[in-house]
Amino acid sequence: xxxxxxxxxxxxxxxxxxxxxxxxxxxxxxxxxxxxxxxxxxxxxxxxxxxxxxxxxxxxxxxxxxxxxxxxxxxxxxxxxxxxxxxxxxxxxxxxxxxxxxxxxxxxxxxxxxxxxxxxxxxxxxxxxxxxxxxxxxxxxxxxxxxxxxxxxxxxxxxxxxxxxxxxxxxxxxxxxxxxxxxxxxxxxxxxxxxxxxxxxxxxxxxxxxxxxxxxxxxxxxxxxxxxxxxxxxxxxxxxxxxxxxxxxxxxxxxxxxxxxxxxxxxxxxxxxxxxxxx
Ligand code: HPA
Numbered sequence: 001x002x003x004x005x006x007x008x009x010x011x012x013x014x015x016x017x018x019x020x021x022x023x024x025x026x027x028x029x030x031x032x033x034x035x036x037x038x039x040x041x042x043x044x045x046x047x048x049x050x051x052x053x054x055x056x057x058x059x060x061x062x063x064x065x066x067x068x069x070x071x072x073x074x075x076x077x078x079x080x081x082x083x084x085x086x087x088x089x090x091x092x093x094x095x096x097x098x099x100x101x102x103x104x105x106x107x108x109x110x111x112x113x114x115x116x117x118x119x120x121x122x123x124x125x126x127x128x129x130x131x132x133x134x135x136x137x138x139x140x141x142x143x144x145x146x147x148x149x150x151x152x153x154x155x156x157x158x159x160x161x162x163x164x165x166x167x168x169x170x171x172x173x174x175x176x177x178x179x180x181x182x183x184x185x186x187x188x189x190x191x192x193x194x195x196x197x198x199x200x201x202x203x204x205x206x207x208x209x210x211x212x213x214x215x216x217x218x219x220x221x222x223x224x225x226x227x228x229x230x231x232x233x234x235x236x237x238x239x240x241x242x243x244x245x246x247x248x249x250x251x252x253x254x255x256x257x258x259x260x261x262x263x264x265x266x267x268x269x270x271x272x273x274x275x276x277x278x279x
Contacts, residue, residue: 005149007096010057011107017056018108022048022072027079029277030105031270032086034117034217035252036237036259038067040267041084046074052085057100059093061085075274081105088217090195095145098220103151106228112169112277113225114270115234118255119213120242122203123187126213128241129262130183131269133173134165134234137219138190138211145220146227159227169233176272182265187212189236191219200244214242235270237262 019025033041041047052058052068061068071082087097105113119132126132150157170186177184190206192198194216198206206214213236225232239258240250248254259266 007057007100007103007151010100011103013056014058014104015107018050021050025072025079025108027072027081027105027108027110029078029112029114029274030081030083030101030110031114032083032101032116032221034086034115035255036118036239036263037116037266038084039263040270041069041071041073041082044071044073044082048072057104059087059097061087062091078277080274081108081110086217086221089141089143089193089220090216095143095147095220099145099151099224102221102224102228106225106230111231113221113230113232114169114273115218115221115232116270117215117218117234117236118239118259119189119215119236120198120203120240120250121213121238122190122207122242122245123185123212124245126185126238126241127183128238128258130185130238131177131262131266132189132213132236132238133170133177133184133186134189134218134222134236135170135186136165136188137222138188138206138209139219139223140206141191141193141219143193145224151224151228154229155227159223161223161226164222164226165233166231169231172276173233173235173269173273176276177265177269179272180265180268182269184269185212189218189234190214192216197250198243203242203244213238237266
């Protein structure tokens with residue numbers, strides 16, 4: 001038996017607090033909203049919400065467009081936990097704030113994990129507003145969220161990474177996008193720590209290495225979720241062409257604006273996906 005860590009205690013306090021606030025909590029799915037995806041949670045039916053900073057172990061978000069609310073949303077007789085806003089490695093607080101939502105979702109019984117993000121398109125055929133379902137990733141973040149003691153006794157010390165993204169969930173995401181007339185592709189995501197955007201030379205190099213899109217998130221949550229035994233999938237909104245592919249300079253504001261334009265199809269695709277999931 002491992003001794004109870006401070007994280008274990010905070011997870012226990014957070015789950016007691018959420019049950020006291022919301023009553024019965026039996027979510028089978030968890031979604032993390034990345035840049036541009038937050039508004040998706042604004043008008044979901046039958047939803048209860050709490051700000052992150054009221055929940056033990058969770059901390060407020062620091063980046064524009066990441067509102068920092070946890071929602072419990074009912075679709076039919078199923079519950080989905082939605083983290084509206086994520087913490088990033090470049091915020092400087094290490095892996096704990098990135099790991100905590102995944103550990104909490106796992107503790108609450110979640111089995112399916114949907115991660116979303118905004119990403120720069122590297123593949124030349126990608127247009128702004130397209131979506132990409134992650135088929136695999138390259139971790140260039142300079143670290144791994146599994147370093148340190150095991151988060152629980154069942155987690156492998158050396159998790160296999162052959163199939164981080166669940167094939168059935170991937171194909172359900174593609175079908176859900178196509179059913180809503182979205183331009184949706186599958187591809188490889190390369191994650192860097194940021195916060196600087198990449199140089200054109202880096203983007204050329206990542207293209208040669210097999211990356212189709214680039215971003216600053218998702219891979220840590222996918223790695224941890226997969227190691228905990230969750231069925232993981234992830235969806236990027238291509239918010240810009242990566243550095244050097246378009247002559248335009250990059251800004252977070254432009255990333256947010258592009259995602260706003262694509263939002264109706266992103267929202268419709270995710271709602272179809274959540275409705276088609278069978279638990
Ligand atoms: N690079 C890194 N992260 C990003 C980008 C990008 O071009 N677009 C959105 N997030």
